[in-house]
Each structure stands twice: as structure tokens, then as C-alpha cells.
Amino acid sequence: MPLVRFAIKLFSRLPGLAGYLGVASLLLLVASSAHAVTLDREKLAAYFPEPLIVGEKDPELPVWPLFRQMRSDKGWGDPVAVGFAFESLDFAPVPGFSGTPINLLIALDNMGKFLDVKVLSQHEPVFVEGLGPAPLDKFVKQYKGLGITQSIKIGSGLNKAGQAESANVFIDGVAKATASTRIVNQSLLSAALKVARARLGFALGTDPDLVGRIKTHLYQPMDFPALERAGLVTRKTLLNKDVEAAFKGTVGERQDKIARRDPDAVFTQLMVLYLNVPSVGRNVLSDKAWKYLMGWIEPGDHAFLVATRGRYSFVSDNYIAGAVPDRLTLTQSGLPIELRDLNIEGTPKLPADWSGPDVQWRVFKVISQASLDPSQPLDFALSVTREKGQMFPEKARKDFVLKLRLPSDYFDVSASDNKTWHALWTDRVWEIGVLCAALALLTVLLARPKWVTASPRRMAQVRTAYLLFTLGFIGWYAQGQLSIVNFTAAIQALRAGRSLDFFLYDPMTVLLWAYVVISLLLWGRGTFCGWLCPFGALQEFIAKIARALRLPQRRLHTRTDKRLKYLKYGVLAVVIAMPFISAPWTDKAVEVEPFKTAITLGFHRSWPFVLWAVALLAFSAFVYRGFCRYLCPLGAGLAVLGRVRLLNWLPRRAECGQPCQTCRHRCEYQAIEPQGKIDYDECFQCLDCVVIYESDKLCTPLIIQKRNSRVVPVQPVPVPTAASGTDA
Structure with missing residues (x-):
């Protein structure tokens, strides 16, 4: 498998323990993924009890005809065809955010109206262990009685009273799962339209949601x-x-x-x-x-x-x-x-x-x-x-x-396709504008840091403000937390030969990943981890609060710190291997990240997940951003990809490390080696070392240079004269 060979080659380039952990995990865990169990006639009969009857599966199309037993004064008459039942996976396998398509059981009547819709299988992160499956089941129930000739939009159900006759129907979405519900909507309507065109005489042309x-x-x-x-x-x-x-x-x-x-x-x-x-x-x-x-x-x-x-x-x-x-x-x-x-x-x-x-x-x-x-x-x-x-x-x-x-x-004229990703970008245009402006500002700060690093106080204020924006806007409001789930979803989709279009349902994710890819090429992993990760920002604020409360801070020994940093590569190897085994295992493995609990769902989850997220945040109160440095699989993945970095852009002097150790001792991430070299795989680009580098009050070489260059004015000694009363 090309993906496996690529992963092995990638992990083998890691130093020491990290490389061995990665390769060993992949060799042990790669196997064939499990295939979804589809329905047969007997299982369908349980979903459609009497008076409905499930007919034999169509030999040309994966649909089952549905009949209704009609009763009259003369007894039971011949069954009457009322529609078809089918799985969305057979007609519109649109990948969800896990990279695995959502599979729906759809019953469509002869007029194109939904008799019923049920969720057969799904691996959406927000509905697996986040909000749970109940909100998704409630969401798909809204389609019953609606028709594919109507323009079904996800918003608010204001016109539910007249939805059977209305050309435009608004159904309720699910908070914190906007993109996932859009994917469900597209899967359902795309599959239903294909069946309607093939078996109900619908035109083979335009989607009814896209007509004038x-x-x-x-x-x-x-x-x-x-x-x-x-x-x-x-x-x-x-x-x-x-x-x-x-x-x-x-x-x-x-x-x-x-x-x-x-x-x-x-x-x-x-x-x-x-x-x-x-x-x-x-x-x-x-x-x-x-x-x-x-x-x-x-x-x-x-x-x-x-x-x-x-x-x-x-x-x-x-x-x-x-x-x-x-x-x-x-x-x-x-x-x-x-x-x-x-x-x-x-x-x-x-x-x-x-x-x-x-x-x-x-x-x-x-x-x-x-x-x-x-x-x-x-x-x-x-x-x-x-x-x-x-x-x-x-x-x-x-x-x-x-x-x-x-x-x-x-x-x-026809509006943008409400079932696909276009409408999401249109609906969130102001959020996209704010994010783009913030990314442009960050680019200026990192490319031309001299103004912000000229003063320690200014640097602290700017960084605190930006991290507040990252946590509040990007994370909790816009739901733009990047995750290792993005990696596993891409692997599952590519492995199954599916498109990656499902990412387009979340404009924040697309824009952030686009920026992160560019920043990886220029500056390395730290741009995202240090400035754009909402959970990382939350850890940093927890650390600041802990210091204000005078809680003891633990700085690990250099050797211990270095060894523990290899651990996240092992975690990454295990998580990346899971898509090759099964989707359910992948769903469990990605929970090593507390992002969904702390950021996406705002701690509204079952207690084991909340306990894990709180424990990691408590850990960061004593060990600075401990999860980011030692356990985060996303950070490990970005560090691996960041090896293509083009620039060693943080300034260094010949005295750095020989003999000056100021930056190294003050680096909270312990990303500066004793020789003074910056380890860009572990650097979070907080710019603290640049502040020191620019300051003649903090940088030891500049302090010495300033002291040596100081000019002491020489005053002439006054010469005694006769007028002063001194004997010749």
C-alpha cells in the first residue's frame, strides 16, 4: 500500500526512539479495514413492518421495492407499490469528517417524498463520543414527509407548519455540527435523486435545489x-x-x-x-x-x-x-x-x-x-x-x-447549492474575513518581528491578545480547531479512493490548513502550535494563571525532556495506523486529543472525556504546555512535515550557547540546545528569544558589548599656581 510505504519512510527519518516507535507501530498495526455491513431483505423487514412489504432486491439497482397491503370490504387485495428503500452508501458515499461516509437508510415514495430516514452507520467525531448519536437521529427524522422536489435548507424550522406544500423548507441543524449535518443533507438528497431519476421517472438533469x-x-x-x-x-x-x-x-x-x-x-x-x-x-x-x-x-x-x-x-x-x-x-x-x-x-x-x-x-x-x-x-x-x-x-x-x-x-436565479459546501462559505463570509485578516496580521508579526519584539511588555501584550483571539474566536466560536482527525480522515478517504471535498464543508479548517502548509514551508511547525492552536492557547493561559497563584512549576531535566518529546511520535504512529484497521478503532484512538472535549464541545461531554481534558490542562499548570510537547499527535505530525522548512529564520549570534545560555534557560519549551541552536521541530515561535536577542538589557552579549563600549570621560587634574598660596 503506497500510504503505508510512505508512512514507514517518513517515520524512519525520525531520530532514535521516535523512528523505531513509528515504524514498529505501523508494521504491527497495518491490516485490512473492516467493510460496513449492508442490509438484506430480512433486515429491512424489521425497519418496515406490516402493512408494508419489502420486495426482492432490484437486479439492476441496489434498491428494494416497498409494497403496501391494501384492505377492503372484500378482504386483503393485491399489494400496491409505494416506493423504494435503499442505502445512501450505494449511491452517494460522501465522506464525513472522519473520512468515512455516513450510511443512511432511505425510504422514498413514488412521488419523491421521504417515507423514512434512519442512520445506519456514522463515524462523525462530533456524533460518536461528542454529542452522541441522538442529535443526528433527531436531525434525520425531520426529512420524513418532505420531498426531493423541495428546496430543503438547514437553518431554522420557521415554516414547519406548511412544509408539505412549501417549495422551500427550513429544518433545524445541530449546534457545533454544522458541517456534519450539511454532509448528511448532501448524502441523503444526492442518493435520493439518483434513485428517483432511475426508478421514478425524474429528469436526469438539474438538481431541483439548483433551478430558478x-x-x-x-x-x-x-x-x-x-x-x-x-x-x-x-x-x-x-x-x-x-x-x-x-x-x-x-x-x-x-x-x-x-x-x-x-x-x-x-x-x-x-x-x-x-x-x-x-x-x-x-x-x-x-x-x-x-x-x-x-x-x-x-x-x-x-x-x-x-x-x-x-x-x-x-x-x-x-x-x-x-x-x-x-x-x-x-x-x-x-x-x-x-x-x-x-x-x-x-x-x-x-x-x-x-x-x-x-x-x-x-x-x-x-x-x-x-x-x-x-x-x-x-x-x-x-x-x-x-x-x-x-x-x-x-x-x-x-x-x-x-x-x-x-x-x-x-x-x-438559482441560489448556491444549499446541500453542498458553497452555502457554508457564503453564510460565514464575515468569519472568513476576520480569520484572513488575523492570519495576515500574524504573517506580518512573524515576518517582520522587530517592532513587536522591541519591548518585552509589548510582546507579552500582543501575544496575549492574539492567543485570546485564537481561543475565543478561532476555537470556541468559529470551531476552527485543527486536529489529528483531519489526518486520519484524509487517509481513510484516499485509501477508499474518495475525494477530499468533505473538508470544504468547514471553511475555517480549509483556510487554517492552507495557511499552516505555507507556514510549514517557511517557518516550521511552531506557527500553528504557538499561535493558532486553541487548545494550546488554553494551556498557555492555564500556565499563566498557575504562576499568578504561585503554584510550583516543574522544568524537566534536559535529557528527560528530550526523551519524553519522542513519545508523541509513537502516539502519532499508533493513531495514523488505525485507519488501516477499522473506523471504530480510529474513533477511539483520536480521543487522545482533548480538542473535541475542550474546544469543539466546550466540556459538554460525558465525564471520562472531560476528566481526560481537565487532567491534561492541570498537567500544563505545572509543566508548561505538557500535552503539546510530549503527547500531541498533531504536533508530532506537523513537526515531521515541518522538516521541509526553508528558513532558519530566528536570529542567533556566535555567542549563543558559547558561552551565553540566557535564551536556552528562559525558553519555556526547552527548544534551544546547549550549543545555542534552535530545535525547530520543538520551537513554538513565541518570539521570547527574539525579544532577548534584541534587548541590550536582557541579552548577555549585548550587555557586555554595551559595557565595553561605554566611554568614561577623563577630567584634567588642576595645576597649582602661586595665586593659590602654595610655596614655590
Whole structure:
């Protein structure tokens, strides 16, 4: 396995004990991951008891038909098909934040409404041992009774009372699990749409959440000329010679005697009106017909009035009302859309010259499942067929396309995809702006540290303020705590051949990782660990409080400190190995990090996890940032990746370490070697050593230099004179 070979090669480059721990752990723990147990017919029957019946699995598609046993006065009748049951994993294996897809059991009825939704398996960190599975189960229950033709948005359930009829539905999300619920939403709707398109006759085109919407509130009284000026009437005129030219070179050429006799006469005129637009429907139809139409079309349905005038109609002489028109087709973006005849009482208000026996009109409906998009062009094609021969005639067919494009004033364009990550970035635009500004400030501080390091007091104030921002905004508010879970999730997704798009559901994570990657190349691991880790900031504040309370501080012996720092590489090796074994083991292994408990969930968790987080924070009160330095697998991973660092950017003097040891003794992280060299794998870039380096009151070489360069003024000794009364 390439990932395993890469991991072994990476860990083998670590020094001493760390390298042995890493390689040994990987060799012992790598194995085949367990596959999810999927459902069979017997297990499904437990989810759908009588009067529902689970049929045999479809041989072409991994779905089970659902039937309902119908009872009447005469007893039990034949089962009636009511929908399909299926697993989301078979159709939309969208990775969650663990890198493993969430698997949902979905029951969809014949109209595209959800009969039921249940969680079969999930490994979302926030729902495994964080909030627990109950909030997720409650979240998916909200889909029951909703349909895939509705625009389902995660927000607040303000319109729950009318959600069955509403085109836009808001369901309640889960606090501290926004990204995970978005992933669940996409998995559920994507899987349901694929089944609906394959088995329920839904269009193969646009997702219904991404189509434009007719402005149903917009109405203006108009006569027919005004409708034409507004671009709401679409016409096409075909002359005999136009049709004859289309058949040139085919068996249908010169088969129309009328066309040969009078080529400039009208063959037919085709007109299409979009009745959903109130300014069209209410002005063309009578009030009674309009109300009737609005009562028959459901949310997402579309209605068109099609009329022809001339010797050729869009319906043949033997056309049966209620059937699919035999000469008229509708396509959008190259995909066919079915037209269904809809009877409307009364006569529409057509132009005055559109009267007489050669005028034919009908209203056609397009059902919501077709996902027709009113913001995109529609192609109505009138088919003309010619024959040659008597007994076994040869046929030729030509289509003449009328392109309908609704003016933009009459529809709202599709919004960003609420089911995927786009909406999350839009909704959090101000948070993204604040984070980007803070990262830009940090870049300036680290790239040009002279101003901030010129004064110990200024440095302390700036660092304290930034760490407060990291803990409060990045951590507790924006939920931007990077984690080893990001590593394990990526491994599980790549190993399964899945995309890493799921990271895009958390813009804070994406932006922070992008910045961390750049900072690893420039400065090493310490940029994140020292400035951008919320749990690290919390430890630092705990240490400051402990010192203010005069609690004893323990500085480990250099040799002990160095050995303990190798421990985190062993922890990293074990955690990284877990995705190769099983997802449940991975879920448990990543709990070595207290980030989810202390930052993501704010200590609202079961007591073992809270106890572990509190114990680590208590440890940091006596041993400065002890978890970061000795146990953190994320810190170990960043230290390994930070070996690609391009710059040794923290300033050093020749006297550093030989003989001056000031910076080394004052370094809280014990990241400066006795020879004065900075160990960038363990440096947290607090800049304390740079403050000392710049100060002629703290840096011993500068103090000596200042003392040696001090000029002592020499005063001349006064010479005695006679006037002073001294004998010659």
C-alpha cells in the first residue's frame, strides 16, 4: 500500500526512539479495514413492518421495492407499490469528517417524498463520543414527509407548519455540527435523486435545489401586444419553402404538393406561452381557468399553452386527449422533458387573428420531478414527417425548434447549492474575513518581528491578545480547531479512493490548513502550535494563571525532556495506523486529543472525556504546555512535515550557547540546545528569544558589548599656581 510505504519512510527519518516507535507501530498495526455491513431483505423487514412489504432486491439497482397491503370490504387485495428503500452508501458515499461516509437508510415514495430516514452507520467525531448519536437521529427524522422536489435548507424550522406544500423548507441543524449535518443533507438528497431519476421517472438533469424559481408575486395587467413587447410570447413561423428546404436530399423531398405549388405560403405558426408566470397566465386565461390551473399544478410543476395556426398542427388528427403529444417535444440542456396534456375549461385570450378552424391549442403540464429550470432556455420541437411510397413507404422526419427564453425579470436565479459546501462559505463570509485578516496580521508579526519584539511588555501584550483571539474566536466560536482527525480522515478517504471535498464543508479548517502548509514551508511547525492552536492557547493561559497563584512549576531535566518529546511520535504512529484497521478503532484512538472535549464541545461531554481534558490542562499548570510537547499527535505530525522548512529564520549570534545560555534557560519549551541552536521541530515561535536577542538589557552579549563600549570621560587634574598660596 503506497500510504503505508510512505508512512514507514517518513517515520524512519525520525531520530532514535521516535523512528523505531513509528515504524514498529505501523508494521504491527497495518491490516485490512473492516467493510460496513449492508442490509438484506430480512433486515429491512424489521425497519418496515406490516402493512408494508419489502420486495426482492432490484437486479439492476441496489434498491428494494416497498409494497403496501391494501384492505377492503372484500378482504386483503393485491399489494400496491409505494416506493423504494435503499442505502445512501450505494449511491452517494460522501465522506464525513472522519473520512468515512455516513450510511443512511432511505425510504422514498413514488412521488419523491421521504417515507423514512434512519442512520445506519456514522463515524462523525462530533456524533460518536461528542454529542452522541441522538442529535443526528433527531436531525434525520425531520426529512420524513418532505420531498426531493423541495428546496430543503438547514437553518431554522420557521415554516414547519406548511412544509408539505412549501417549495422551500427550513429544518433545524445541530449546534457545533454544522458541517456534519450539511454532509448528511448532501448524502441523503444526492442518493435520493439518483434513485428517483432511475426508478421514478425524474429528469436526469438539474438538481431541483439548483433551478430558478418563477416570481409568483409579480403580476401586471397586460393585453397581448404588451405581453409580446415584454418578451412573454414566443412564436415561430414556418413557410412551405422552409420545410421543403429541410427535407432536401431526403426521401421526403418534393413530397408536399401544396408546398411546391405555393412555397411562400405559411406552413404553420407555432406559439408557446409560459402560464406559470402570473402576468401570462392571469392575462391569457379566465379567472376561473387560472384558479383551476393553480389548483391542479403542484409546487415545482410548470404549465405551457401551445398553439398553432396554419395547415399543420402540433397534434395529429388521431390525437387522443390526455396523451403525450405526437408531434411536439420539449428538451432542456439536451435532456427530454415529458409534456402531459391538461384540460382547461374555457378559451384562452389569443390574438384576434388567431381564430378559426386552423387554430389548435392545448395546455401541457411538466411535473416537478422533471426539474425544469425556468431560468434556462427551453427547446420546443415541432416534428414533421414525410413519406414516399405506397405499400412500404420510406419515412423522413425533421424537427423545427422554437427556443423559449423567459425574461430575467420574471424569475429568481438559482441560489448556491444549499446541500453542498458553497452555502457554508457564503453564510460565514464575515468569519472568513476576520480569520484572513488575523492570519495576515500574524504573517506580518512573524515576518517582520522587530517592532513587536522591541519591548518585552509589548510582546507579552500582543501575544496575549492574539492567543485570546485564537481561543475565543478561532476555537470556541468559529470551531476552527485543527486536529489529528483531519489526518486520519484524509487517509481513510484516499485509501477508499474518495475525494477530499468533505473538508470544504468547514471553511475555517480549509483556510487554517492552507495557511499552516505555507507556514510549514517557511517557518516550521511552531506557527500553528504557538499561535493558532486553541487548545494550546488554553494551556498557555492555564500556565499563566498557575504562576499568578504561585503554584510550583516543574522544568524537566534536559535529557528527560528530550526523551519524553519522542513519545508523541509513537502516539502519532499508533493513531495514523488505525485507519488501516477499522473506523471504530480510529474513533477511539483520536480521543487522545482533548480538542473535541475542550474546544469543539466546550466540556459538554460525558465525564471520562472531560476528566481526560481537565487532567491534561492541570498537567500544563505545572509543566508548561505538557500535552503539546510530549503527547500531541498533531504536533508530532506537523513537526515531521515541518522538516521541509526553508528558513532558519530566528536570529542567533556566535555567542549563543558559547558561552551565553540566557535564551536556552528562559525558553519555556526547552527548544534551544546547549550549543545555542534552535530545535525547530520543538520551537513554538513565541518570539521570547527574539525579544532577548534584541534587548541590550536582557541579552548577555549585548550587555557586555554595551559595557565595553561605554566611554568614561577623563577630567584634567588642576595645576597649582602661586595665586593659590602654595610655596614655590
